[in-house]
Amino acid sequence: MHLEFQQYIEKEKLFSPTDKIILAVSGGVDSMVMMELFRQLNLDFVVAHCNFRLRGHESDADEIFMRDYCGENAIELFVNHFDTLEYAKLEGISIEMAARELRYNWFNELIESLQYDLLATAHHQDDLVETMLINLSRGTGIRGLSGIQPKTGKIIRPLLFANRIQIMNFASSAQISFREDSSNEELVYQRNLIRHKIIPLFEEINPAFRKNLNRTASILRETESIYQQKIEEEIDRIIVDNNDSYKISIDLLSESKSKNTVLFELLHPKGFNNDQVREIIQSLDGEAGKTFFSKTHRLVKDRKFLLLTRIEETSANRFYIEEDCLSIENPISLSFEHFEKKLDFRFSTSRQIAEFDADLLKFPLIIKKWDQGEYFQPLGMEGFKKISDFFVDEKISIPQKENTWILYSGSKVVWIIGKRMDNRFKITENTQKVFRIIYNQ
Structure with missing residues (x-):
């Protein structure tokens, strides 16, 4: 050996x-x-x-x-x-x-x-x-x-x-x-x-x-090298590289007999998945302005080009909230309160205030930007909804999306901060302790 x-x-x-x-x-x-x-x-x-x-x-x-x-x-x-x-x-x-x-x-x-x-x-x-x-x-x-x-x-x-x-x-x-x-x-x-x-x-x-x-694996490795060479030729043909961004010609991409494969190989290293690539291909004949996100990049469908740019690294940061924390100023200003739920308790109707059943939360809570493909259960709904679809329904602009922070308990969405709470953490008649968050916008 x-x-x-x-x-x-x-x-x-x-x-x-x-x-x-x-x-x-x-x-x-x-x-x-x-x-x-x-x-x-x-x-x-x-x-x-x-x-x-x-x-x-x-x-x-x-x-x-x-x-x-x-x-x-x-x-x-x-x-x-x-x-x-x-x-x-x-x-x-x-x-x-x-x-x-x-x-x-x-x-x-x-x-x-x-x-x-x-x-x-x-x-x-x-x-x-x-x-x-x-x-x-x-x-x-x-x-x-x-x-x-x-x-x-x-x-x-x-x-x-x-x-x-x-x-x-x-x-x-x-x-x-x-x-x-x-x-x-x-x-x-x-x-x-x-x-x-x-x-x-x-x-x-x-x-x-x-x-x-x-x-078979050995044969496929050799096949992959040939495949990769052809893919790189196709990618070079359809893109204009501007430093940290790409302009992908929609006309040249549409002409390719392997456009799904070429686009996947181009976008997958940037964090986009198969489903997103299929959606992008389907959008090629549609109106300009449709936007797709991965964790690190944003792709916008323009009239003649797909515009791929890197999202600022700061948007990928995550921040932790311990149970005894009273307030934070970074990345946004939030105040926190714990109290027993009394008979005369009344929910706040302000979007800047969110109140949850404290016993349903797992600390430390996490604040970070949203990820493409994530779901949550909007307050008052039994079913789940994609966060991206919620943004579309609420007519939230691209800059607003990029500046929206999400509160999580473990991997579950708790609150799209300043916009909508998640139904899974709502206060009910069985709630004994309330956790209140005030968004000091």
């Missing part, structure tokens, strides 16, 4: 012998094998270990194992602790996604602070198969179907030449210590469900399923 490892690095041009590399090591068999192979080649590396605090004593035992192993072998180790459950709750995302975001954010910080060249992860062929199936289930383009790439930016994956059986056999023959992760057997995680249930069903149909899918 040592020789195959070296040959794969050379074949894929993953790094040079002088590169300094951070290894992401969990303590599991895959990453421990990767670290051992780096040691055998006498490469310049340090180790980064994440404690996500998801498995109690097991997570702490993994950290202790890594500290002992690296200490005994004179390997420099960096450890970070994460409150993964809290982060997932605040961001309104899955635990898997939260762990991914947390670790890669930290890895990027480490690369920059240590001035290292690359980060190596221990993904292998079985991970590639699982990723292809996950992407297929979500709906993806050719890039997603080609699975995990050997190198993406500063991230390298030097074990993609090997499968799990080869890795286990090498660990056994080289007597490599490692930790078992009990969560790998839990079917609640999407990847584990695919690993333990779906792939075995495919292997009943064809025992060579994993091998064939890896071969």
Whole structure:
């Protein structure tokens, strides 16, 4: 395996012998094998270990194992602790996604602070198969179907030449210590469900399923390079690049036989999704002025061009309100009151004042700008409505949209500040405590 490892690095041009590399090591068999192979080649590396605090004593035992192993072998180790459950709750995302975001954010910080060249992860062929199936289930383009790439930016994956059986056999023959992760057997995680249930069903149909899918991924990677070259030619043909903005010719885009694909490849890196791209295509023959948003960009349909511009970074900021906070001045001026609901309580009719059932709120509350595709339940309605549709119905202009702040409890909208409250947090006859917010506009 040592020789195959070296040959794969050379074949894929993953790094040079002088590169300094951070290894992401969990303590599991895959990453421990990767670290051992780096040691055998006498490469310049340090180790980064994440404690996500998801498995109690097991997570702490993994950290202790890594500290002992690296200490005994004179390997420099960096450890970070994460409150993964809290982060997932605040961001309104899955635990898997939260762990991914947390670790890669930290890895990027480490690369920059240590001035290292690359980060190596221990993904292998079985991970590639699982990723292809996950992407297929979500709906993806050719890039997603080609699975995990050997190198993406500063991230390298030097074990993609090997499968799990080869890795286990090498660990056994080289007597490599490692930790078992009990969560790998839990079917609640999407990847584990695919690993333990779906792939075995495919292997009943064809025992060579994993091998064939890896071969397909290799073919698709070559196909993608050809595809990408053609896409770039089409993009160059239809856009006029003005620094941080684009003018996309509607006439030239409409002439393209692959306009949906070309526009998706152009806009997806800017945060737009498939549904938005379809809406934009449908708007090409419509009136000027229709606007579409991603988290980072705004696209306006003009008479002859689609105008794509970056949204100011300040609009992506988020601000937290603790339960004992009395007022804030940034990003907007708000005052807060807590009090018991009395029999003579009367709702305020002012749009500048919002009153909620305090027991339904989860602190800290969050204030940030709205995201495209978000829904809320307007006060007095049983159904949900897109925030973007609410803005249209209220005839709110583009500058007003960009200056509108939203209050959230976890991932749920509480109040489109100064405009409409959410029905899920309203005061009822059962309410005992009231949380009042005054918008000092």
